[in-house]
Amino acid sequence: EAQVTQNPRYLITVTGKKLTVTCSQNMNHEYMSWYRQDPGLGLRQIYYSMNVEVTDKGDVPEGYKVSRKEKRNFPLILESPSPNQTSLYFCASSLSLGLEQYFGPGTRLTVT
């Protein structure tokens, strides 16, 4: 089944404790992206990747890192999480730029 998977789905952590949210797709998609969704602010793009080893900043990249060592995986790294990074995170992928995006199920992160 074609899908985008994210892990974990729910995470409660404390300020400053490094964490990684994994994202994997099995559709051989080139374009992958991370978004966060907050009440009143909607969805905003954090980072995106056009292909392996090619990543770039979206609108809200501060406090996040990404890597794209393999085509299928695009992990989101929070080196020192803070409470303002409490949010619902979505990973998405598409075959290439401008085509339909497939979204993962979301990861609800709470930083205390």
Next chain:
Amino acid sequence: KNEVEQSPQNLTAQEGEFITINCSYSVGISALHWLQQHPGGGIVSLFMLSSGKKKHGRLIATINIQEKHSSLHITASHPRDSAVYICAVQLSEGYYDKVIFGPGTSLSVIP
């Protein structure tokens, strides 16, 4: 002023009604997406448009590039259509691979 705006913000309709959700944008775009987010949180892509009109079942999406406006229509609405509908644009000026989202339209269809 937000670069992508949607109207209405909230919409309540009776089952069977024809529904229109509007999206207007102020930036140059290469594509526009309509997304659906159900109460459980999952997001599904409904349409990707760069020109004209697309139809899938009871859903129709149109875009007018000159007027920088898109509409999503739902014919014969049903309670299962209750969701948040989000317009997203893929930029074409400089940062053509970035995506900007509208604030969403919350639709509730009452039996």
